[in-house]
Amino acid sequence: MAIVKMSKIRLVGLKSDAEKTLDFLSKYKYFHQEPVALSDGLTYSDNSEKTDDVLSIKAKLSFAIDYIKKQNIDVLQIKKKNKLGAESYGQPTKTGGVPQEVEIDTVYDIESQKDEILAVADEIEKISLETVDIVSSLRTVASEKKAYGLYAGFPLKLNTMRDTRTSSVIVAVSSSQKNEINFDDVNVVFEEYGEVPKVICAVCLKEDKKAVLERLNQSGYVLCPYNEDITAKQKLVELERKEQQLRERKIELVNRVLTLTEYDFKLKLLYDFYSLKGEQLTVDNTTAKSEYTFIIDGWTPENKADAFKKKVLKNLPELCIEVSEPSEEDLPPTFTKNNGFVKPFESITLMYTVPNYREADPNPIMAFWYFFLFGIMCGDFVYGLAVVLACGLAPKFLKLGKGVQNFLKMFFWCGISSTVWGLVFGSFAGFSIPLKEQLPFFSYSDASGANVYLGWFNPMEKPIMLLGLSLVTGIAQLLCGFIIKFTAFAKEKHIVDALCEAALPGLFLISILLIGSDIFINIFKSGTIDFGAKVLPENIGGTLKDAGMYMLLGVLALIFLFGGRKAKSIGGYFGGGLNGLYGIINLTADILSYARLFGLGLSGAAIAFAFNTLVDTIFMTNVVMMIIGIGVSVLLHVFNLAISLLGTYVHNARLQLLEFYGKFLVGDGKMFKPMGRATKYTEIKD
């Protein structure tokens, strides 16, 4: 459980071997490349053209993958809803989902089939373009059908109505309900066809045409723009036929895409192959080159360095390899190696920063505290058990990505914490279980013996105890942070810094604990289990309080005296001292920030209690209502659990990142990002 030690690697070879070398490093999977500092005679390559080519191929492949996925989803929906013509489509396949784990060689081997796969991608591109044309044509046909449909009741060919030397023939249509027309004072002969839409065919003298058109216009009639040698009905039949052909072609194209779905995985592999090639080009951009040679710098885990060297000498004997320890100026990448408990919690640290290579891995201790605090904020036996079961079983039944699996693992452990704290608080989905007989483990402080429940204390009944527990836990975690800081300084033999910057704030925390001991002991005495009385002698609180007061004054004086020890002027010295005291104020604020444990813990318990009361009042009247009530109760508690988990996840992270890490973490490291992992659709096996 630590940050893995790194070895510095330098590879030198002939330029002609550069591509082969990059392929090798990509396949090796544990080589983190570092830009080479240029010196005389060395330059970087310009791979912009090659990069553009790779990007263009990736875009084509990505389009094909997305298109296949979309077409399959669309057909799946059509079949699911049993839409008209659903039987014309082929069998869809579910694509996408969690990236499949593959060996890196599988990705590289796909190159041999690239022509065939790219031809498929081209075909899909053409299909998509043709489909766009078809969709556009279908829209045109639909609008034409609508337009010609207005004249469906008109029995003559559309071009037969031509003007003669003296007379005009006018064909017009109205879709309005109020399509009555008055030709009383105009010399016109007309015939009407249909009701709505109503087509009118009018014959008049040419000199009356203007008046006729005016009347038609006033009554909302529109002139027929068509002049074809067929009737509107015939035209509609023609359009129907065209529409049918277009639809058939569209289905044909969709079915072709469904057939090409068999290439989906190969398309994805080829995409990832080009992603790795793109990564190699990026690496090559910062690889130093002379006229004939190249230099690649990088890092590999120290325990793999020998094997790596042997592998290089075996596979690339023409290369020179140098393996060395990192110098003081180097900042090697951070690669953490942790056990199954700590690993899932690493994502919390990464929300804040990447741990520095030169510091101790903060994840193990943070994981413990995150685990510990989670239960205080969301402490309920039933809730915890539900989380444990859900997060423990989900990966066994569902296909999940690595990220989601890690997340579930973290919540699995947190669920255990909630379960344990649920027992401590005696909370079972918001209910308390009364103890009927005195068990040997418990020694009741409540002499009357009334209302004694399982667990140490019920936060709803003794909220002050929860507040006390929260603050004491906060002090303990902050103290832990200062111990880590003290150790880090001591390791570097910065003893004065260790004393001033870690020991004194730590002593301040202890003094606060001592001053408050009277209160804390009294608080903890009121629980079912009287820890205060068992562990500490009578009236010890007063003595501790006095000791704490003296300690506090001493610590504050020392902080003021040593705060400005690095200043070069008197003003700077006093300024530094005051700054040190300000830091102590911040530390007090940090302690109080742990009151959120109390806030969240209590709100979750209060909501659960409120839900139980609600269900009890409304539903517990008869058997039927009871059954309904149980269902409602489950839904309400699932809601409360979801809200509690979300709040606890984020607020717990905040306490770790800000209050805890703020005490000792250096951070600003860089992640170990080995070559050969830059894939999107597949996951490379370790």
Next chain:
Amino acid sequence: MELGLGHVYGCIGAALAIIVSSIGSCIGVGKAGQMAGGVLSKDPSKFGGLLVLQLLPATQGIYGFIIAFMALMNMGLLGAPVEFSKYQGLATLAVCLPIAIIGFFSAIFQGRVAMAGMELCVKQEGQNGRAILMAALVEIFAIFSLVVSLIAVINI
């Protein structure tokens, strides 16, 4: 025990503590959330860091809740009401105001600093830690008011 004017004043104080500080938190978290949504539309990988930044102004609401809860507990309103004079009620109302008012403003300003921090994270890689720290500094004033309110509420 019947409820008196003291309980009424105390309840007003508790209500103010939770309502006003929570409104501040709503505004702060809401504004930061809007910004986070915009940032995530460009770079979804920054979700973790932005989530913490967005959450920071939520703390004032929790502080308000703590004071309100303590005030109610002091008056015995979580169980059997206790004797609570008019002056005790007025004093409770008065000591609820620090967390209500300071919580309100500090949440809003913390939300603004969080938004600026999000911009920093977009423009500069690996600045999450600094962005979170800057936003957290605003909270110290809310903590001061929490201390004053808490100590006073418990001792009334």
